Amino acid sequence: MNLIKPANEEKDHWVPDEAVSKCxxxxxxxGAFNRRHHCRNCGDIFCDKCTKGRTALTAEENAQPVRVCDRCMAEVSQRLSNAKEAVSKPAGLQSHEDLARRLQEELNKNHKSGSNSDGSLKPIREVACPICTVHLQFQVQVPASGSQTIECGVCQHPFLVSAD
Known part of the structure; x- marks a missing residue:
């Protein structure tokens, strides 16, 4: 049994021990025989029976499994599954017909939403999706500073577009 705790474990979001007397x-x-355990994902306090799950919180290769509550185990597992699925399905493996259909839908969507209510054109910015690497012209209004999350119209992967 590994009793060594990761040095970089974030505890800032944990509920204080003294704030909770029940799971x-x-x-x-x-009590003495039923100890408190923090879920490393949500920070809430649970008994040992309700924190049986151990999972990595990120899809990083070297991420260590940590204690999580049953609810977070399901959420984190789904999130990691979605991340692995997105990475394991490069655009080259999709059928040409499916890719062509999605590209056409995206072009139609952008064409229809090409102007604001006052008739002025929205700024058009060409960006490449980091997952499927398809270059599309997304009509996004990027703030003067900062960034905005958009979703690829082909693979539905969300990614950031930063202001120039």
Whole structure:
């Protein structure tokens, strides 16, 4: 059993021990034989029985499994599954017909939304999706500073577009 805790474990979002006297999930009282355990994802406090799950919180190759509550185990597993699926399905493996259909839908969508209510054109910026690497002209209004999250119209992967 590995008792070494990661040095960079974030505890800022954890609920303080003294704030909770019962398990957040099952309601069992904490005491000498029923200890408090923090979910490393949500920071809430649970008993051992309600934090049986161990999973990495990111898809990084060297991410270590950590204790999570049952609810977060399901959420994190789904998130990691979606991330792995997006990476494992490069655009080259999609059928040409499917890719052509999605590209046409995206072009039609951009063409229809090409002007503001006052008739002026929206700024057009060509960006490449980091997942499927398709270059599309997305009509996005990027703030003067900062960035905006957009979704690729082909693979539906969200990514950031930064102001120039």
């Amino acid at each position: 957040t999930s099952c309601g069992s009282d904490f």
